[in-house]
Amino acid sequence: MNVLERIRWEIGASISIARRYMRIYYIRPGTIMFGLMFPLFMFLSFAVGRRIPASMLISSLISITLLFSSSSVGPMILPMERRLKTIERLLVAPISFYSILLGVILCSMVYSILISIVPVFIGLLFLGVEVVDLLSLAVGIFFSSMCFASLGMM
Known part of the structure; x- marks a missing residue:
């Protein structure tokens, strides 16, 4: 197996691990409630009683939502794997430890991207916020x- 095939194999394993964790983590009621209610409560905590423009509120809300939602998956998944005694299966599988970490990071990324889209849509639809550069927003x-x-995995 040459280097490119090995990289392709490891990335495929990471994607499979991320899918598995998405099925486990995303169907929990607490996760769904956190994903829907957290941006709302954060918005209300910043907006009530202050005269801050909606564009400032939404940009701050996106960054705070990204921070807390992306760092919430990793600290929950690995202890759950240890408790269920399934981490040993992953560690003895013919994949590297970095592929396991990348799978958890991918799962966290997808969750935080989905959660951070909620404030963007709310700002666009209800608050009249304009996105100046969509590409910069997506890349950011x-x-x-x-x-x-990645910080959540430390």
């Missing part, structure tokens, strides 16, 4: 979720 959300998900 992607890299922020990647960095915060």
Whole structure:
């Protein structure tokens, strides 16, 4: 197996691990409630009683939502794997430890990107916020979720 085939194999394993964790983590009622209610409560805590423009509120809300949602998956999944005694299966599988970490990080990234889209849509639809550069917003959300998900794995 040459280097490119090995990289392709490891990335495929990471995606499979991320899918598995998505099925486990995303169907929990607490996760769904956190994903829907957290941006709302954060918005209300910043907006009530203050005269801050909606564009400032939404941009702050997106960054805070990214930070807390992307760093919430990793600390929950690995202890759950240890408790269910399934981490040993992953560690003896013919994949590297980095592929397991990448799978957890990918799962965290997808969750935080989905959660951070909620304030963007609310701002666009209800508050009249305009997105000046959609590409910069998408790239910023992607890299922020990647960095915060990696921090959540530390």
